[in-house]
Amino acid sequence: MHPSLLPIALYALAASAAPAPAPAPYPLHRRDQNSSANNQALISALELAPTAKDRLALLTPSDFLYDFASPPPGDAITTGLGGRTVKADSKLFPALIGTGVSMTLGFIGPCGFNTPHVHPRSSQINVVVEGQLKTQFIAENGVDAVENTLGKWQMTVFPQGAVHTEWNPTCDPAVFVAGFASEDPGVQQSTQTLFKLDDDVVRAELGVETLNGESIEQFRDQLPENVALFVEECLARCDIEADPAPNQGGPSEGGPWSAPSSALA
Numbered sequence: 345m346h347p348s349l350l351p352i353a354l355y356a357l358a359a360s361a362a363p364a365p366a367p368a369p370y371p372l373h374r375r376d377q378n379s380s381a382n383n384q385a386l387i388s389a390l391e392l393a394p395t396a397k398d399r400l401a402l403l404t405p406s407d408f409l410y411d412f413a414s415p416p417p418g419d420a421i422t423t424g425l426g427g428r429t430v431k432a433d434s435k436l437f438p439a440l441i442g443t444g445v446s447m448t449l450g451f452i453g454p455c456g457f458n459t460p461h462v463h464p465r466s467s468q469i470n471v472v473v474e475g476q477l478k479t480q481f482i483a484e485n486g487v488d489a490v491e492n493t494l495g496k497w498q499m500t501v502f503p504q505g506a507v508h509t510e511w512n513p514t515c516d517p518a519v520f521v522a523g524f525a526s527e528d529p530g531v532q533q534s535t536q537t538l539f540k541l542d543d544d545v546v547r548a549e550l551g552v553e554t555l556n557g558e559s560i561e562q563f564r565d566q567l568p569e570n571v572a573l574f575v576e577e578c579l580a581r582c583d584i585e586a587d588p589a590p591n592q593g594g595p596s597e598g599g600p601w602s603a604p605s606s607a608l609a
């Protein structure tokens with residue numbers, strides 16, 4: 345083509361095409377929470393994006409909405425006889441990628457017991473937004489346990505790596521909101537983890553052959569799923585029947601207590 349004709353040809357091309365839309369700030373197809381959760385293609389693109397701006401260009405407004413009352417499929421919910429926790433991490437809520445934070449809500453029923461555990465990659469700030477919870481943590485060897493009773497709108501902090509636990513001493517439901525300084529804080533239940541080691545290791549560590557008259561193997565199967573039910577005294581006071589063998593048959597969905605939607609308000 346003669347060079348002088350090039351601008352005309354380009355103009356003709358532009359005119360014949362549909363009016364160029366302004367570049368969309370995000371892909372125009374709508375995604376909901378459940379299609380962005382666990383979406384490895386999206387997660388990979390977000391992880392590889394060179395800047396925060398590039399990450400935003402990959403996300404729709406609805407990708408930024410996470411519903412703790414109706415979380416996506418996957419491992420968001422941990423349910424035991426005493427209640428449940430619901431988490432949002434970078435896999436379940438990919439909009440967290442690059443933000444450095446994540447969150448868990450805990451719906452702890454009467455006498456519910458969030459069993460002792462560690463978050464290997466983050467401290468935790470923990471606010472009670474409904475009811476009352478007792479909390480306890482031990483940060484490391486050689487220091488005392490720190491215990492508190494939190495009422496509504498009261499907060500504590502569990503240092504990174506501290507073994508911590510919280511339980512509801514009342515006959516009314518409690519709800520906590522836990523913030524993490526990691527998109528993927530991780531969680532490890534302390535007792536369940538110990539009992540996953542070899543039988544010989546557990547026997548040597550505990551210095552016993554049996555527990556509660558049962559072999560280590562039998563005892564391991566009796567450990568409750570988180571969120572468990574707490575002490576007999578509370579159960580009796582609140583007139584709650586504890587399933588003696590929660591792992592045999594498994595807890596029913598939501599346990600005897602699951603969060604009323606009003607608890608989320």
Ligand SMILES: *[C@@H]1O[C@H](CO)[C@@H](O)[C@H](O)[C@H]1NC(C)=O
Nearest residue numbers: 376377378414415416417418
């Ligand atoms: C998302 O998935 C959860 C769990 O499977 C389900 O309860 C919820 O209704 C789904 N939400 C949408 C918007 O499809």
